[in-house]
Amino acid sequence: MNAPIAAAATRKADPVGKPWPSPKLDQGLEKTFLNIEDLRQGAKRRLPRGVFEFIDRGSEDENSLRDNRASFQRIKLRNRVMVDVSVRSTQCELFGKPASMPLAIAPTGAAGLAWYEGELELAKAAARAGVPFALATPSLTAIERIATVEEGRKWFQLYMWRDRELSHALVKRARDAGFELLVVTGDTPVSPIREYNRRNGFNSPFNFNATIVADVATSPRWTWGVLRHYLMNGGMPKQAHYPDDAKGRQIRMSGGAEVLRGDDLNWSDIARLRDIWKGPILVKGVHRPDDAARAVAEGCEGIVISNHGGRNLDTAVASLDVLPEIVAEVGGKTAVIVDSGIRRGGDILKAIALGATAVLSGRPTLYGAAVAGERGAVHALALLRRELETSMAYTGAATVSEISPKSLWLPPRA
Numbered sequence: 001m002n003a004p005i006a007a008a009a010t011r012k013a014d015p016v017g018k019p020w021p022s023p024k025l026d027q028g029l030e031k032t033f034l035n036i037e038d039l040r041q042g043a044k045r046r047l048p049r050g051v052f053e054f055i056d057r058g059s060e061d062e063n064s065l066r067d068n069r070a071s072f073q074r075i076k077l078r079n080r081v082m083v084d085v086s087v088r089s090t091q092c093e094l095f096g097k098p099a100s101m102p103l104a105i106a107p108t109g110a111a112g113l114a115w116y117e118g119e120l121e122l123a124k125a126a127a128r129a130g131v132p133f134a135l136a137t138p139s140l141t142a143i144e145r146i147a148t149v150e151e152g153r154k155w156f157q158l159y160m161w162r163d164r165e166l167s168h169a170l171v172k173r174a175r176d177a178g179f180e181l182l183v184v185t186g187d188t189p190v191s192p193i194r195e196y197n198r199r200n201g202f203n204s205p206f207n208f209n210a211t212i213v214a215d216v217a218t219s220p221r222w223t224w225g226v227l228r229h230y231l232m233n234g235g236m237p238k239q240a241h242y243p244d245d246a247k248g249r250q251i252r253m254s255g256g257a258e259v260l261r262g263d264d265l266n267w268s269d270i271a272r273l274r275d276i277w278k279g280p281i282l283v284k285g286v287h288r289p290d291d292a293a294r295a296v297a298e299g300c301e302g303i304v305i306s307n308h309g310g311r312n313l314d315t316a317v318a319s320l321d322v323l324p325e326i327v328a329e330v331g332g333k334t335a336v337i338v339d340s341g342i343r344r345g346g347d348i349l350k351a352i353a354l355g356a357t358a359v360l361s362g363r364p365t366l367y368g369a370a371v372a373g374e375r376g377a378v379h380a381l382a383l384l385r386r387e388l389e390t391s392m393a394y395t396g397a398a399t400v401s402e403i404s405p406k407s408l409w410l411p412p413r414a
């Protein structure tokens with residue numbers, strides 16, 4: 001056994017000596033859902049149009065949404081021949097703890113609309129799959145409820161509010177509930193422009209209007225399986241962490257609750273958060289090397305290169321396209337995580353080969369959860385893991401640390 005494989009073998013146990021879980025394909029679901037696109041189609045069939053489009057679509061002309069996929073497709077893989085890859089592992093360490101692959105579930109507000117208490121399903125799925133789960137500030141399930149999932153690693157994502165006391169209180173709740181890492185999202189100073197939400201009647205928090213009533217009426221499985229449970233357990237689905245007077249109101253929209261505005265977030269906030277949060281802090285939404293360098297200077301343990309899955313600033317650059325220059329600036333000094341557009345395990349390999357520490361995955365597990373809750377989300381993770389392992393084998397990498405830039409063919413620069 002060569003040295004990297006031996007290293008991977010030693011990572012097969014978590015710090016307390018239990019075997020670290022790895023996502024298993026669900027044989028029942030695999031009859032219908034062979035890849036993430038199949039799960040996406042399943043989610044489309046099941047969810048009301050407004051909810052599906054909220055999850056699936058982008059902002060304005062959706063250039064970034066399309067380019068996220070194109071950026072992965074532009075880069076090609078090279079076979080590596082005549083290498084023994086008979087013992088393979090996708091396991092790695094993320095922030096000092098083992099993970100079954102270099103991936104964490106991205107924070108997604110309103111995962112609870114995909115499935116009843118969808119965030120809880122995602123947290124359970126992540127624990128079963130051996131990857132971290134990031135809970136979003138606007139989630140419908142509260143921090144303390146997520147903490148009831150004893151196994152697994154939990155991260156908390158912060159949208160900083162104008163009222164810092166409220167935000168800091170939320171961060172303290174996450175800390176006290178045992179969350180290990182804080183993701184500060186820096187790429188959403190104002191609400192994005194999502195025209196389809198105006199047309200399809202979708203609102204956040206979810207509420208009824210004529211368009212949504214018609215939509216819900218034609219989505220019986222969702223109405224029965226998701227909405228009915230909320231109505232029987234306290235009423236319409238609402239953001240669990242918002243202060244009571246803001247809970248039922250439009251969020252982060254112009255004219256929305258003033259205390260929840262986040263357009264004054266700045267670097268000095270990191271130092272203030274550091275007084276509360278002793279674990280790693282990541283800044284999410286970074287595109288510029290100078291911002292990445294500033295995050296390092298502020299002592300952040302990582303950055304997330306992201307265009308929010310094409311949901312915020314349209315024509316924002318695809319993460320993969322700026323990854324090399326950011327790795328050149330801060331690689332080795334801080335963790336460089338990438339998201340937006342990952343739909344195949346080969347995409348994960350490309351990001352790692354270009355120098356990423358790990359990736360976040362947003363929609364794939366939401367599609368999975370919309371189809372079959374925790375089971376569906378585990379299945380999505382298992383599909384990605386199988387594809388990653390397959391791509392590793394073809395490119396001659398038996399372990400994550402053997403994934404090499406030499407495996408890539410990069411398009412000539414225009």
Ligand SMILES: Cc1cc2nc3c(=O)[nH]c(=O)nc-3n(C[C@H](O)[C@H](O)[C@H](O)COP(=O)(O)O)c2cc1C
Pocket residue numbers: 054055056068106107108109110136137138157185284306307308309310311339340341342360361362363364
């Ligand atoms: C429905 C939905 C809600 C999201 N909500 C949040 C959020 O509350 N906070 C945040 O930082 N990112 C949020 N994101 C962005 C994700 O964290 C992540 O950056 C993005 O989904 C990655 O792209 P992908 O979906 O193509 O994997 C959301 C994404 C989706 C799809």
